Amino acid sequence: MRWPARLRHRLRALLTARRSEQDLSDELQFHLEAQVAAYVAEGHSVEAARARALREFGSPDVVAEQCRDARGVRLLTDAWRDARTGWRAARRAPASAAAAVATLALGIGSATAMFSVVDAVLLRPLPFEAPDRLVRADAWVAAGALDVYRLQARAFSTVGLLQPDREVNVGVRTEPERLRAAVASDAVLPLLGVVPRRGRGFTADDMHASSAPVVLLGHDLWLRRFDGRADIVGHAVRVDGVSREVIGVLPPGGLRPLADVDLVLPAATRGLPPAVLWGSTYFQLLGRLRDDVSTGAATADLRRLAPIVRDSYPWRMPDVFGAEVVAVPLLESLVGDVRPRLLALGLAVALVLLSACANVATLVLARAVVREREFAVRAAVGASRRRLGQQLLTETLALWLCGGVLGWGMALLTVTGLQAWLPADVPRLDTLALDGRVLVGTLLITLLTGMAFGLLPAWRMARTDLVPFLKANDGGVATAAGRQWLVKGLVIGQLASAVVLVSGSVLLTRSLWNLSRVAPGFDADDVLSAAITPDQAVCADEIRCAAFYAQVRERLEVLPQVTAVGLADNAPIGGASSLFAIDVDGHPVAPGAPAYTASRLVVTPTYFAAIDQPLVHGRAFTEADGDGGAPVVLVNQAFVRRFWPGQDPIGKRLRYVWQPVWRTVVGVVGDIRQDGLAQASPVAFYVPYGQDRPRDLRLFVESGMAWPALAREVRRVVRGVHPEVPVSKVQPLRGVVEASLAGTTALLAILSVFGAVVLLLGAIGTYGVLAANVSSRRRELGIRLALGASARSIRRLVLRDAATLCAAAFALGVPVAWWSARRAEALLFGTGPQDVTAQLAVLVVMTAVALAAAAVPAMRAARVDPLRSLK
Amino acid sequence: MSRPPDMLQGMLDLLILRVLQHEPMHGWAIGNRIRQLSDEVLQVQQGSLYPALHKLEEQGWIEATWGESENRRRAKFYTLTAAGRRRVTEETAHWQRLSAAIALVVRTT
Numbered sequence: 020m021r022w023p024a025r026l027r028h029r030l031r032a033l034l035t036a037r038r039s040e041q042d043l044s045d046e047l048q049f050h051l052e053a054q055v056a057a058y059v060a061e062g063h064s065v066e067a068a069r070a071r072a073l074r075e076f077g078s079p080d081v082v083a084e085q086c087r088d089a090r091g092v093r094l095l096t097d098a099w100r101d102a103r104t105g106w107r108a109a110r111r112a113p114a115s116a117a118a119a120v121a122t123l124a125l126g127i128g129s130a131t132a133m134f135s136v137v138d139a140v141l142l143r144p145l146p147f148e149a150p151d152r153l154v155r156a157d158a159w160v161a162a163g164a165l166d167v168y169r170l171q172a173r174a175f176s177t178v179g180l181l182q183p184d185r186e187v188n189v190g191v192r193t194e195p196e197r198l199r200a201a202v203a204s205d206a207v208l209p210l211l212g213v214v215p216r217r218g219r220g221f222t223a224d225d226m227h228a229s230s231a232p233v234v235l236l237g238h239d240l241w242l243r244r245f246d247g248r249a250d251i252v253g254h255a256v257r258v259d260g261v262s263r264e265v266i267g268v269l270p271p272g273g274l275r276p277l278a279d280v281d282l283v284l285p286a287a288t289r290g291l292p293p294a295v296l297w298g299s300t301y302f303q304l305l306g307r308l309r310d311d312v313s314t315g316a317a318t319a320d321l322r323r324l325a326p327i328v329r330d331s332y333p334w335r336m337p338d339v340f341g342a343e344v345v346a347v348p349l350l351e352s353l354v355g356d357v358r359p360r361l362l363a364l365g366l367a368v369a370l371v372l373l374s375a376c377a378n379v380a381t382l383v384l385a386r387a388v389v390r391e392r393e394f395a396v397r398a399a400v401g402a403s404r405r406r407l408g409q410q411l412l413t414e415t416l417a418l419w420l421c422g423g424v425l426g427w428g429m430a431l432l433t434v435t436g437l438q439a440w441l442p443a444d445v446p447r448l449d450t451l452a453l454d455g456r457v458l459v460g461t462l463l464i465t466l467l468t469g470m471a472f473g474l475l476p477a478w479r480m481a482r483t484d485l486v487p488f489l490k491a492n493d494g495g496v497a498t499a500a501g502r503q504w505l506v507k508g509l510v511i512g513q514l515a516s517a518v519v520l521v522s523g524s525v526l527l528t529r530s531l532w533n534l535s536r537v538a539p540g541f542d543a544d545d546v547l548s549a550a551i552t553p554d555q556a557v558c559a560d561e562i563r564c565a566a567f568y569a570q571v572r573e574r575l576e577v578l579p580q581v582t583a584v585g586l587a588d589n590a591p592i593g594g595a596s597s598l599f600a601i602d603v604d605g606h607p608v609a610p611g612a613p614a615y616t617a618s619r620l621v622v623t624p625t626y627f628a629a630i631d632q633p634l635v636h637g638r639a640f641t642e643a644d645g646d647g648g649a650p651v652v653l654v655n656q657a658f659v660r661r662f663w664p665g666q667d668p669i670g671k672r673l674r675y676v677w678q679p680v681w682r683t684v685v686g687v688v689g690d691i692r693q694d695g696l697a698q699a700s701p702v703a704f705y706v707p708y709g710q711d712r713p714r715d716l717r718l719f720v721e722s723g724m725a726w727p728a729l730a731r732e733v734r735r736v737v738r739g740v741h742p743e744v745p746v747s748k749v750q751p752l753r754g755v756v757e758a759s760l761a762g763t764t765a766l767l768a769i770l771s772v773f774g775a776v777v778l779l780l781g782a783i784g785t786y787g788v789l790a791a792n793v794s795s796r797r798r799e800l801g802i803r804l805a806l807g808a809s810a811r812s813i814r815r816l817v818l819r820d821a822a823t824l825c826a827a828a829f830a831l832g833v834p835v836a837w838w839s840a841r842r843a844e845a846l847l848f849g850t851g852p853q854d855v856t857a858q859l860a861v862l863v864v865m866t867a868v869a870l871a872a873a874a875v876p877a878m879r880a881a882r883v884d885p886l887r888s889l890k
Numbered sequence: 891m892s893r894p895p896d897m898l899q900g901m902l903d904l905l906i907l908r909v910l911q912h913e914p915m916h917g918w919a920i921g922n923r924i925r926q927l928s929d930e931v932l933q934v935q936q937g938s939l940y941p942a943l944h945k946l947e948e949q950g951w952i953e954a955t956w957g958e959s960e961n962r963r964r965a966k967f968y969t970l971t972a973a974g975r976r977r978v979t980e981e982t983a984h985w986q987r988l989s990a991a992i993a994l995v996v997r998t999t
Contacts, residue, residue: 028948042956046917046966049959050936053918056961077937085941 036096043086047079098413105414108390115386116418119379123422125776126375127468128429131453131461132437133368135430137361138460139451145350146272148212152308153349154317158341159301162288164328165204168304171327174312174320174346179207180286180302183278187259188554188745189244194738197552197747198240200258201278202302204286210307213274218252218267221285225266228290234263235283238271258284260555276353276447293333298677306346317346334677337613357445360766363843367523367773370516372468374777377509378784379422380472383415384506385787387476394480404480412470412477419469427453427461440769442762475505503792510784511827514865517781518832519839520774521864525857526840526850527767533849534760540691540700541591542631545721546752547729548590551737552715553744561712567741568708568716572623574736575720583721585626588713591752593759596693596701600676603662614676617658617702618693621711627688629719630752637669637686645709650682653705656690661702673704682706695759697848719752726751766846778868785824785872789817793880800880801888810881817880821873825865833858902934902942903951904985907970907978910952914969916959917943943968951977 051072058068076082087093109116144150160168160180168178182202188195205221208214216238224230234256236245245251254265263284274280286302308317325341347355387394394407431453438448551571558564568586575584589596600614608614624640626632635656644651652673659668672681690700708716722729730749737746793800800813840852850857909915909923920943921934946952951974959965970978 025948025950028950042966045964047936047940049916049963049965050918050940052963053916053959057922075935077935082937082940085937086944088941 043083047082051076097409101410101413102417104410105417108414112386115382119382119418120422120425122375122378122780123419124425124429126372127423127426127461127465129368130372130464131426131430131457132433133365134460135434135451135453135457136437136441137365138456140354140361140445140447141358143450145276150349154306154308154314154346155349155352156304156321156344157347157352158344160304161297162286162300162302163293163296163331165288167324167328167331171324172320174308174317175306176309177206177210178304178306179210180204181207181278181305182302183280186552188552190257190743195743195745197745198281199279201274201280201283202286203283204288207305210305211274213270215267216270220267225285226288228287232261232263233266233285234258236265236268237273237281238269240281241268297332314346314348321346335610338611339613353446359843359845360762363766363846364769366839367520367770370520371773371777374513374516374780376468376472377513378780380475381506381509381784381787383476387411387480408477408480411480412473415473415476416469419465419473423461423465440765442765444762479505506788507824510781510788511824511831513777513781513784514824514828515832517774517778518828518861518865519836520770520777522836522857522861523839524767524771524774525860526847526854527763527770529850529854529857530848531760531763531767534696534763537692537696539592539696539756540632540689543752543756545723546630547720547722547726547733548750548752548755549718549733549746550715550748551718551744551746553741557741557744558714564712564714565709570740571737574740575733578732580724581720581722583625583629585629585719586623586708586716587626587719588621588716590717590755591630591691592693592695593755601673602676604672606662617704619704619706621706621708621713623708626719629721632691633689635687635689639686640707644707650680650710651685651707652682653686653688654684655688655700655703657700658702658704659687763846782868782872785821785869786876788824789820789873789876792820793817793876797883797888800883801885804883805885805889813881814877817877818870818873821869825869828865902938903946904981906942906946907951907974907981910968910970911978914967916965916967
């Protein structure tokens with residue numbers, strides 16, 4: 020209860036310092052006068068009274084000091100005074116101070132930037148209502164399963180279905196746009212707590228396939244395409260050839276980060292034939308937990324319902340269907356994948372920060388050495404060693420705070436660059452901002468490192484006996500050696516951090532090198548890829564769709580410089596591979612057991628020629644296959660290895676599990692790394708276009724033309740065949756391949772920059788230590804030279820010191836590097852901590868740097884003039 | 891002029907608070923009154939008095955105002971706060987118990 024009053028009192032004392040001082044002096048003066056008056060009243064003379072009173076009073080300064088102590092503000096006034104002393108000292112050595120502040124800014128700035136990323140992606144709660152009660156099942160569910168979950172789930176108060184990344188054509192009259200859409204059931208918006216800014220959300224009626232088509236617009240789309248008009252509700256928008264009525268507009272955040280989309284369509288969960296309801300559209304299952312239910316209980320509930328869902332399917336599903344489903348908290352399911360990468364980056368940044376702090380601590384120690392005289396004089400006048408240590412700590416903290424402020428400014432400047440630099444698959448990056456939370460984090464980082472590293476010089480100062488410094492010109496050898504120990508320790512720490520970062524960079528470089536040498540299975544050179552997405556208007560039935568694509572192919576093939584044109588329903592790499600359940604000849608599946616799956620690609624005959632995927636055996640597709648010929652397929656080598664090893668696959672058969680038609684294998688093609696260069700090729704089969712007719716296809720044009728010109732031609736041709744068909748994702752196929760390496764490349768770039776910075780700091784630190792060593796051993800070196808040592812042996816002495824530092828750094832750094840490489844194995848490819856070449860490379864780099872840093876001190880040592888040093 | 895040890899400091903605090911129970915006083919008058927009331931036994935030096943006064947003020951038991959002294963000079967007067975009044979009653983009771991206990995020990999050993 021008294022604390023607020025006490026705090027007020029202290030604050031007031033602090034703020035009105037000068038007047039308080041005056042008051043105190045007045046009060047003591049009054050006391051003196053009163054005492055004199057009392058003595059005079061007793062009968063002494065005025066002079067005698069005054070003399071006696073003064074003698075009894077003692078030193079007013081000491082009394083005043085004790086009063087100030089009692090007032091409880093001495094800590095702060097002392098700190099302020101120390102900071103000003105530090106500022107004066109810094110002005111005497113501006114280069115050193117500037118270097119220290121700049122180094123700290125670098126360390127704290129990168130730590131701030133990294134912390135803001137970690138905060139935005141991993142720490143900040145989702146922007147939905149009560150986000151910690153939201154979970155997502157880790158398996159896809161069919162549209163028909165919604166009713167089962169909705170009616171029978173005990174752990175959830177609400178469940179909804181969401182497909183967050185569909186693509187649709189949105190067209191009015193002119194060129195249609197290809198936009199991202201989400202498909203959601205009616206409960207999703209209330210479940211998340213997202214309230215439409217205008218209009219309404221979906222109702223249960225909208226879920227019926229035959230009810231009037233509706234759509235929810237995203238906020239940005241409403242502003243951009245419809246000028247934010249107030250009468251938007253009731254307006255008609257053409258989506259995928261169907262005219263839909265706008266029933267509402269989402270608020271500005273929309274469904275982010277769950278789905279970054281331009282509009283939301285209702286999920287059709289009723290009124291469709293069972294084959295469609297259970298077979299063709301799959302959704303994520305979202306749920307809001309009841310108040311007293313844990314995630315584990317939700318998982319148990321989902322598994323309990325799995326057999327019920329399984330039996331609701333119109334065909335037989337495997338007995339173990341859904342037995343391993345897990346309910347994952349929503350935030351975790353969004354960012355769980357990227358956490359290892361962010362933590363690796365976090366470790367790297369922590370090393371940069373520590374390295375920068377160690378560097379500055381070394382600088383402070385070096386400056387303290389120079390100022391020893393000043394401290395010795397202060398000690399002689401009565402300052403306690405603790406007080407001097409306190410002064411040094413305050414000065415160092417002030418330095419750290421300057422570095423922190425500058426670092427914050429640096430982070431402000433770089434945060435926009437950071438968003439562009441980090442790979443695009445890191446979720447929630449759009450919420451990256453330097454806000455209050457990050458500021459608090461930065462303050463904590465600054466103060467903690469400042470205290471930790473500032474205590475080192477302060478502690479040394481408090482423990483050193485300063486009297487020798489008043490006498491000798493340079494410090495006694497013993498104290499110099501003791502200080503050297505601390506500085507050497509700091510430098511070794513920096514070099515060890517450099518070892519870890521350089522080691523990480525080397526391993527990542529090797530991973531990238533290995534990855535780039537992986538044959539993707541096709542030739543991406545000179546191939547342009549584009550996505551063509553006609554909707555119902557163009558592809559009202561299959562015949563018209565086939566005719567559309569046939570025309571596009573014909574017109575493109577006659578273009579000059581075009582060597583081959585192929586179409587497929589997916590990209591050879593990087594696209595989400597769709598798995599199909601198949602029956603395979605000679606591999607019967609017991610009823611109730613899970614079926615075999617393979618990825619499927621529907622292709623035109625010229626597809627393989629366009630991307631140069633080799634035909635290994637048998638024959639390729641012809642035009643006849645697409646036009647009502649016998650059902651045929653091609654398989655890849657992985658398929659043959661998996662199902663018919665050592666046998667001739669020509670003539671064997673496979674089929675979709677839901678169709679009775681068996682398809683015959685007529686040829687074998689080469690493997691393609693469809694899931695990414697780092698993954699093995701999946702088992703795949705190819706169906707000729709015509710025997711299956713997906714609506715959206717990808718175009719591959721092999722041509723010597725420059726790709727911008729080719730892109731223009733492609734758009735022109737497609738527009739010429741039908742003006743309402745959007746062409747999107749136009750890029751050279753090589754770009755698609757490289758995009759799959761983007762994550763590793765970005766990580767390597769950042770790590771290399773950090774590694775270089777820390778290496779530089781370590782080199783500077785090493786140079787500093789060795790140079791100081793040489794200069795303090797002048798006499799010893801002079802003696803050696805006078806006694807006949809060769810210049811080379813003197814240089815070897817210095818180099819040996821450098822080698823010792825390096826060896827210690829290795830001893831410290833290699834285990835840490837090994838441990839972090841083990842933890843980050845998922846990020847590496849074809850290499851690991853046991854990679855000897857990588858370790859050798861690190862050794863070579865570090866040794867080279869250490870030798871370079873030692874070169875100048877070594878030469879100076881050899882050039883010491885023995886006569887001058889012995890004087 | 892070293893600081894008095896804590897027990898003496900505690901006693902000094904109590905003495906000051908007791909003296910101020912009756913009327914507000916400035917620093918010199920407090921020291922004088924203590925000397926008078928204790929028959930010249932307790933002579934408080936200003937090196938102990940003023941730090942004690944400032945500490946009591948910081949702790950909130952007394953508060954200070956500037957006023958006019960007997961001979962029309964500007965002086966800092968201290969008065970008890972409400973909390974201070976409660977404190978002095980508690981501390982007096984505590985001191986009486988303590989001194990009785992000490993007297994018991996001294997008498998019997």
